Amino acid sequence: MLDEIKATDLVVDYYRQWMSVYKEGAIRDVTFAKYRMTLKWLQKLIPIVRLCDLSRIVYQQLINDYAVYHERQTTMDFHHQLKGAILDAVDEGLIPRDPTRKVIIKGKTPREKKVKYLNQFELHNLLAGLELGREVNWDYFILLVAKTGMRFSEALALTPSDFDFAHQSLSISKTWDYKSNGGFALTKNKSSVRKIQIDWQTVMQFATLTKNLEPDEPIFVKKINGVYEQIYNSTINGILSRYCKKLGISEISVHGLRHTHASILLYAGVSIGSVARRLGHASMTTTQKTYLHIIQELENQDIDLIMKSLSNLN
Structure with a gap:
């Protein structure tokens, strides 16, 4: 039985249910594991932020905080995994406006890449x-x-x-x-x-x-x-x-x-x-x-x- 989501509910609770409804069983286990990892980072970075409080500046700060620990491409992947859920919440009237609009993706300086292929x-x-x-x-x-x-x-x-x-x-x-x-x-x-x-x-x-x-x-x-x-x-x-x-x-x-x-x-x-x-x-x-x-x-x-x-x- 699904819980009725309200605008005052926590972002982490909404994302957990969204994952269960839209992603679990629809994608490969290895891909779903990435969404679970995204949830863990939400629990770490915005554990008490409510849906109705997820403004552009709050979302940008979330991305900035995540980028402290990750390279830019990984941060971009994190953003994409969140954006689908957030846009659904906007459509449902739980978030007044799209907080992901014009987000700036940052990230740590990439490590020196190993050679990926042979000549x-x-x-x-x-x-x-x-x-x-x-x-x-x-x-x-x-x-x-x-x-x-x-x-x-x-x-x-x-x-x-x-x-x-x-x-x-x-x-x-x-x-x-x-x-x-x-x-x-x-x-x-x-x-x-x-x-x-x-x-x-x-x-x-x-x-x-x-x-x-x-x-x-x-x-x-x-x-x-x-x-x-x-x-x-x-x-x-x-x-x-x-x-x-x-x-x-x-x-x-x-x-x-x-x-x-x-x-x-x-x-x-x-x-x-x-x-x-x-x-x-x-x-x-x-x-x-x-x-x-x-x-x-x-x-x-x-x-x-x-x-x-x-x-x-x-």
Whole structure:
């Protein structure tokens, strides 16, 4: 039974109920966990602020206080998770005017970013250094993520039946819930359900590798005494890290292989739209934001090419 919300109720109480009604069960658990974290920060920063008292200046101060502890992008995410609930409260007449209007997003100075991806030479060295035998191992997992740009959970959920070797394609339609008790789960979004074209070498490798495996059982997650083993991304990141150190290349995570895949495609001249579809991004905007530095670099190269072309017209 829902409590009737009044304008004099606390913001934290309204947000808690709003989360329960609009978000719980409608989004993935990992995403809902971010809303729970937002609630914890509300409890810390504005525990006694009422809905009717949430003015622009109070909201701006909330954002400022949050920004003391977080970088600007994290603060922006916090703001977006709050804004939906607040606008609903405005629509319901619980808050007289939109307090989020013209908010200024601040944040701590970003930490020095680690290298997120390998260049083509480094990736070549990594793949050449993998130990790819006749049995399934995590080296094959690293190879497949590098060749497809799949998310970690998507690659864990792959089964032999997901491969269409005749058409050199791979179907992504599920993920593996490695953060909980295992088992298949939904993809991150509708756009994540997709087919990825794979090269003939990968086709030959996985056709042989999966030949005698159960068609609908995960390739990389084993059963021990009838129970799926617990998988930790830190385990595979550790394997990848050791390879990077051994080969003297930039040290990245498995997710960094996804960035590497996208970066190499963009540098090769593949369109943003094609890269977005291959990665399973909900929109090209996500791709553009994630790889803005590469896109800007390519635009600079385009300018040089344009000027060279124009000068040849004389």
